[in-house]
Amino acid sequence: GNSVTQMEGPVTLSEEAFLTINCTYTATGYPSLFWYVQYPGEGLQLLLKATKADDKGSNKGFEATYRKETTSFHLEKGSVQVSDSAVYFCALSASWGGNTPLVFGKGTRLSVIA
Amino acid sequence: NAGVTQTPKFRVLKTGQSMTLLCAQDMNHEYMYWYRQDPGMGLRLIHYSVGEGTTAKGEVPDGYNVSRLKKQNFLLGLESAAPSQTSVYFCASSDRADSYNEQFFGPGTRLTVL
Numbered sequence: 001g002n003s004v005t006q007m008e009g010p011v012t013l014s015e016e017a018f019l020t021i022n023c024t025y026t027a028t029g030y031p032s033l034f035w036y037v038q039y040p041g042e043g044l045q046l047l048l049k050a051t052k053a054d055d056k057g058s059n060k061g062f063e064a065t066y067r068k069e070t071t072s073f074h075l076e077k078g079s080v081q082v083s084d085s086a087v088y089f090c091a092l093s094a095s096w097g098g099n100t101p102l103v104f105g106k107g108t109r110l111s112v113i114a
Numbered sequence: 115n116a117g118v119t120q121t122p123k124f125r126v127l128k129t130g131q132s133m134t135l136l137c138a139q140d141m142n143h144e145y146m147y148w149y150r151q152d153p154g155m156g157l158r159l160i161h162y163s164v165g166e167g168t169t170a171k172g173e174v175p176d177g178y179n180v181s182r183l184k185k186q187n188f189l190l191g192l193e194s195a196a197p198s199q200t201s202v203y204f205c206a207s208s209d210r211a212d213s214y215n216e217q218f219f220g221p222g223t224r225l226t227v228l
Contacts, residue, residue, distance in 0.1 A: 032215065034216070036219075042221060042222075043118075043204055043219035043220050043221045043222050044157075044204065044206075044217075044219040045219070046216055046217075046218075049216065089156065089157065093215040101147055101159050101162050101172065101215075102215060102217055104156045104157040105156055106154060106155060106156035107156050107157075
């Protein structure tokens, strides 16, 4: 079946450090890939997405590239801020047409200290 | 637009009590979902709906029932609450016209069953 595996946290970084959160997936066909972010006490928000191989999603300084050859969608940011402290979820949508629910990874908690 | 709203935000139940969680969306989305979030488990799908009057089971449906009588509302019911149902519950919706199934989340309901 379809699944998403992301690195376990928590991840603690100093402000301005480089961030990588690894995500790999298993899916049939050509899934769409997403990163969602959950700030403390809130619901999930879409951070970025990529819908085909070699696509790069980007938003708020975060980037992730859809790598079909390695079935990966790693999240990166060059210089993190305290305000980036949150839980990050990698997810995939395996069906074109929207009637297949998303499959989520278990989430990675990021804490950024000043 | 309010997006996706959830009622209530917090609730404490005793074992065996019943309750209904309400999810409402004002984006005219066809698809709606209920997830639960537990530490170390990520988000797990409970039930979902691909249209008014339809529902389907997700990954962890036992102990829950749902109804979608109106397109904008998706109700999650617990007939006889158990401590194992202590969790944070999230509702989400997505647009059938969105081929990539971006989901929009509510702020969550924190439920404690004693």
